[in-house]
Amino acid sequence: MIKECMNPEVYVVAPQETIARARNLMLKHGIGRLVVIEDDEPIGIVTKEDIAKRLSQAEPIWRRRPIDDVPVRIVMTENPLTIPHETSAAEAAEMMLENGISSMLVVKEDDGRRKLVGIVTKQDLIRHYSKKTYDTKVAEIMETDIVTVNRHHTIDHVLCEMEEKSVGTVVVMDEENPIGLISSDSIVFADFLHRDSPEKEVKMARKDSTGGRRSYRYVREVPLVAEDIMAPIDKTITSDALAVDAAKMMVSMKTKSLLVIDDTLVGIVESDGILKDIVKKDAIRR
Structure with a gap:
């Protein structure tokens, strides 16, 4: 109940x-x-x-x-x-x-x-x-249609991807490797919300002498990018693991998404996948 x-x-x-x-x-x-x-x-x-x-x-x-x-x-x-x-x-x-x-x-x-x-x-x-003892495998509940962004993509691009694809989480990639996750948590609690536009300050250096000595000359504002607000990937799970174990990890990590990696990225476990299995198990029990 x-x-x-x-x-x-x-x-x-x-x-x-x-x-x-x-x-x-x-x-x-x-x-x-x-x-x-x-x-x-x-x-x-x-x-x-x-x-x-x-x-x-x-x-x-x-x-x-x-x-x-x-x-x-x-x-x-x-x-x-x-x-x-x-x-x-x-x-x-x-x-x-x-x-x-x-x-x-x-x-x-x-x-x-x-x-x-x-x-x-x-x-x-x-x-x-x-807390259940179901035997459902991660492969049965994971999503394989994963929305990804490059670590250099701007926050505006990330927001557009989330809106257009109707997803709450995107995976940040560095070439072929997943390096982070961006969810609504990452965006809503990011410091850039306190400003009029999502930008960061970067010190620009120039060479002053033939000896290679460098000194900072000015500060330039550039757009924030995905890697600036992403959450690093701490833990992943394999597709042959139990779905209840994925749920336990998500609870302990306080996350809504968990990457599924079998040597390479093959899927993502989202809350909706678990909810669908709750409904399915109840229908079978009836």
């Missing part, structure tokens, strides 16, 4: 508060979403994915000012889906997959009114799955 794997702690934010406030709350509590409350009622959810998605869209209503000054109301998802606390994990997984969402509010009937008692996320369902 959802009540056994949900998180009873729900962190909230007001719709008029800024993205800066939302980001700080997410960082402080190690979470990826906030429930937006107005007049003691939940009116929306704002997630790291919402913020990252908006970054890739040139909407004049808010792109004219730094993202941190934008009110939560503009980037939140309105009318969040709710789910009864007696619902099964498989039903919750199916609803998330069908609606393309990563969390749902958990409610309980109390004197004829629906009371908010928690929130359930994809990560909660992955944790639930990791």
